[in-house]
Amino acid sequence: MNSPGPRALRDEVLRKIGRNLVNFQKMEKALKTIVSRSKMSGVVSEIELSQKKRDKAIEQRTMGSLVKDFMGSVHSDVPLNTEEPDDLTEAWVSVSFRVGSDKEETRARKKALTLVVAERNTLVHKMLHTFDGSSEESCRKLITLLDEQHDRVAPHAKYVMQILAAMKAVQQEMANHLKTDEAAP
Numbered sequence: 330m331n332s333p334g335p336r337a338l339r340d341e342v343l344r345k346i347g348r349n350l351v352n353f354q355k356m357e358k359a360l361k362t363i364v365s366r367s368k369m370s371g372v373v374s375e376i377e378l379s380q381k382k383r384d385k386a387i388e389q390r391t392m393g394s395l396v397k398d399f400m401g402s403v404h405s406d407v408p409l410n411t412e413e414p415d416d417l418t419e420a421w422v423s424v425s426f427r428v429g430s431d432k433e434e435t436r437a438r439k440k441a442l443t444l445v446v447a448e449r450n451t452l453v454h455k456m457l458h459t460f461d462g463s464s465e466e467s468c469r470k471l472i473t474l475l476d477e478q479h480d481r482v483a484p485h486a487k488y489v490m491q492i493l494a495a496m497k498a499v500q501q502e503m504a505n506h507l508k509t510d511e512a513a514p
Contacts (some may be wrong), residue, residue: 338468342460345475346452352479353392353449356486359493360395361387363426366496367402370423392449396442403428403492404435424503426496438488445485448478 333341365387371379390398403426414421430438456474461467 335463335465335468338465338472339462342462342468342471342475345472345479346457349452349475349479349482352482352486353445353452356445356482356489357392357395357449359489360392360399361390363403363489363493363496364390364395364398366426366500367399368425371421372417373420373422376422393443393446396439396446399489400435400439400442404430404438426499428492441485442489445482448482452478 365380365384369376369380369383387395387398405427452475456471459467460471
């Protein structure tokens with residue numbers, strides 16, 4: 330059986346680096362969306378501007394801080410503060426999205442997502458600096474590490490994507506419901 334040459338191995342390493350990085354980026358983007366959209370409140374005339382400001386602030390967050398925010402808001406069992414100001418002159422809106430889980434499940438999820446952040450940091454800050462693209466041994470070793478990393482991270486990335494899809498579906502259902510109510514006499 331012919332083994333791939335050094336160039337083919339190097340190309341495979343680069344493909345797998347790209348795969349892992351893209352998956353981390355997709356997960357990070359999903360976390361940004363979830364954290365940004367999981368709680369919105371304010372007077373109707375200012376909610377859009379308030380949300381844009383929140384989006385902009387969250388856009389600068391690291392994956393580690395996003396996981397912390399995700400666990401502190403979406404997976405939190407702390408009661409929501411939904412009190413509106415006393416001096417309202419127009420309608421106040423408050424919407425939040427949470428995932429129900431017990432303390433043990435929440436602890437396990439936090440640990441798993443913290444490990445995902447560590448995996449991402451390992452890839453970006455540690456794995457690549459020792460890689461020698463001209464060495465078949467180095468290529469094979471990194472291919473193995475990248476595949477193992479992908480297998481460890483994939484279930485957690487899938488979970489985050491499922492949460493994002495569920496949140497979007499609920500928000501779409503709410504929007505459709507509001508449109509139906511607007512059309513009602």
